[in-house]
Amino acid sequence: SQTIHQWPATLVQPVGSPLSLECTVEGTSNPNLYWYRQAAGRGLQLLFYSVGIGQISSEVPQNLSASRPQDRQFILSSKKLLLSDSGFYLCAWRTQSINEKLFFGSGTQLSVL
Amino acid sequence: QKEVEQNSGPLSVPEGAIASLNCTYSDRVSQSFFWYRQYSGKSPELIMSIYSNGDKEDGRFTAQLNKASQYVSLLIRDSQPSDSATYLCAAVRGWNSGGYQKVTFGTGTKLQVIP
Numbered sequence: 001s002q003t004i005h006q007w008p009a010t011l012v013q014p015v016g017s018p019l020s021l022e023c024t025v026e027g028t029s030n031p032n033l034y035w036y037r038q039a040a041g042r043g044l045q046l047l048f049y050s051v052g053i054g055q056i057s058s059e060v061p062q063n064l065s066a067s068r069p070q071d072r073q074f075i076l077s078s079k080k081l082l083l084s085d086s087g088f089y090l091c092a093w094r095t096q097s098i099n100e101k102l103f104f105g106s107g108t109q110l111s112v113l
Numbered sequence: 114q115k116e117v118e119q120n121s122g123p124l125s126v127p128e129g130a131i132a133s134l135n136c137t138y139s140d141r142v143s144q145s146f147f148w149y150r151q152y153s154g155k156s157p158e159l160i161m162s163i164y165s166n167g168d169k170e171d172g173r174f175t176a177q178l179n180k181a182s183q184y185v186s187l188l189i190r191d192s193q194p195s196d197s198a199t200y201l202c203a204a205v206r207g208w209n210s211g212g213y214q215k216v217t218f219g220t221g222t223k224l225q226v227i228p
Contacts, residue, residue: 034216043220044157044201059215090156094205094216099164100145102203102216104156 002027006091006105013112019064019078021108023091026072033074034092034102035066044090050074086112116140117204119219128228132189136202136219141183143204148176148187150198151221157201160187192226199223 003026013019025031035047046059048066056066063082067075074091091105117138126132138146145164149157163169163176163185175188185204189196199221206215 032214036218044203044218046215046217049215088154092216094214099162100205101159101162102147102205103159107156109154 002093002095002103004091004093004103004105006108008108009106010109011111013081013110015083015112016080019076019081019085019110021076021089021091021110023074023076023105024072025074025093028072028093028095030071032094032096033068034094035074035076036090036092038088038090040087048074048076081112083112086110115219116217117202117219119200119202119222121220122223123225124222125225125227126192128192128194128226130192132192132196132224132226134187134189134200134202134222134224136185136187138183138185138202138204138217140204140206140217142206143183145205146176146178146185147201147203147205147216148174148185149201149203150196151201152198160200189224192224194226194228197224197226 005024033050036044038044049057050068053068065077089108092102094102119136147162148160151157161171161176163178166178166180169176173190177186201221202219204217
């Protein structure tokens with residue numbers, strides 16, 4: 001069966017520090033992968049989308065970047081965090097079939113202080 | 114205009130009643146739709162997906178899609194206190210629409226089931 005792993009679960013970082021969040025998928029090949037952010041009490045904001053290795057689409061310009069170094073690995077990064085980067089970061093994997101589904105990882109709660 | 118709109122609620126229903134959650138979308142090339150339940154501090158859990166006009170039933174849940182009206186709904190029968198959560202609606206941009214298959218979420222409707 002397919003599973004999606006995301007870590008760490010929680011992270012507290014000072015303003016200006018770098019960030020690296022990792023997401024991996026098991027049990028499938030060439031998955032469509034997404035990064036979302038959810039600010040406290042808000043909806044899900046799409047950040048990045050990837051259809052394959054090295055293929056990244058950015059939805060919202062900001063100080064975050066994403067990379068897909070391997071087929072089932074999706075990384076979210078920042079060189080210098082801002083206070084506004086605080087939020088709940090979610091990686092998601094979408095199945096590509098007629099009855100498609102979108103599954104989320106367990107998320108990372110990031111607090112920038 | 115938001116791409117996917119939901120009433121933020123809270124929607125309060127008594128235990129055992131039917132809860133009706135609504136969602137509208139603006140992008141006519143949206144092809145598939147998802148409903149999620151999200152508990153506070155947790156990641157969204159997929160309830161069901163729908164891509165054809167009409168109703169789709171799964172246990173106590175029924176999703177309804179009307180592409181002409183750009184409207185999606187979720188009915189929860191025999192609501193339980195454990196159903197109290199935020200419900201998110203999402204729309205998937207169609208394969209033939211160009212660009213990538215963007216998945217856009219509404220801000221969610223908070224449901225409270227009163228015992």
